[in-house]
Amino acid sequence: MKPGKLPPHLLASLLAQVPPGERVIVGPRYGADAAVLEVRPDRLLVAKCDPITFATEVIGWYAVAVNGNDLAVSGARPLWFLATVLLPPGAGEQQAREIFAQLLAACADQGIALVGGHTEITLGLDRPVVVGCMLGEVEPGRVVTSAGARPGDALLLTKGIAVEGTALLAREAAEALARAGVSRPAVQRAAELLFAPGISVAREAQALCQQVSVHAMHDPTEGGLATGLAELAAASGVGLRVERCRVPVLPETQEVCQALGLDPWGLIASGSVLAAVALQEADHALAALHALGIAAEVIGAVTAPEAGLVLVEPDGGERPLPSFERDEVARFLEGAP
Helix, strand or coil, rough: CCCCCCHHHHHHHHHCCCCCCEEEEEECCCCCEEEEEECCCCEEEEEEEECCCCCCCCHHHHHHHHHHHHCCCCCEEEEEEEEEEEEEECCCCCHHHHHHHHHHHHHHHHCCEEEEEEEECCCCCCCCEEEEEEEECCCCCCCCCCCHHHHHHHEECCEEEEEHHHHHHHCHHHHHHHHCCCCHHHHHHHHHHHHCCCCCHHHHHHHHHCCCCCCEEECCCCCHHHHHHHHHHHCCEEEEEEHHCCCCCCCCHHHHHHCCCCCCHHHHCCCCCCEECHHHHHHHHHHHHHHCCCEEEEEEEEEEECCCCCECCCCCCCEEECCCCCCCHHHHHCCCC
16 A cells, blocks of 8 residues: 555445444544543543654644644544654654654643653654644533534635645755745745644634534545545535635645645645534634634535535536545655656
8 A cells, every 4th residue: 555544445444343432422433533432421531643744844743733633623622642752763862852842832832731652763764753642621512523514514614725735845845846946935935834824723613613503523634625525525424515616725735736746635634624514604604713814615515425526616517526545745755646
């Protein structure tokens, strides 16, 4: 298999073998963002584990934000973080210190406690890897999953695509971008997307949960918006109808992808929230987000499962939603055509 996520059919078949666990409210399944466990009658524990494997620069910041996002779109408040930091042979003390400082700064920025983990020099690595485990809490009845979308819902997307992938490529492939004709200021603007608008979605997820009844939320990550849409549809057992012209592609993303021959729809997309809300609540949801200075658009609608996953082109033509065998960042880093 190639670098990136496991093929969806394989992952779904593996997760289907997991038996129900004691006090497990939401367990492992394809398209799910986090596990939800009953620890006491008035409080649920939400847990997520996710590695950062593409990034090396500010990898600690990525680890906290990406894991926190999956809790945020579950309606939970991230509270505690554990990090397993794996460094390649030959790594120096300064690299370890920098990653630790990034973890501390990112946790402090989001009000999260760094409570443990593990560090080691690991054979077989050529770059650092940080595996994060985020824990948080949510009240019973306020859990949101990716499995609740209903036909007729409006489909919202915050910020635009692809915040993380664009920032990551600007930081990891600056020389390649320069050779492709992207100016240094443009590369710097793309790199700063990591912090503004930022890859954390905690504010928009919280605002949506407070202002409207959110039927489903999902954090599109590896595999980009296209994969995130497919995961939400699979988890909810629905179809989707998405209008290409309504999907905001960030100008920095457009420039980076054009220079490197990549497709923005398959570029790792942390930093955006996909949300399904009742059609009559869509305007209120958008107004709440815009009031916080968070860009958001209705990009389509949830449909019956038999309608499938449809992309509507600007000329009105329809075709199946694009799919990606692996994330465009993975494809680029591997040097594949």
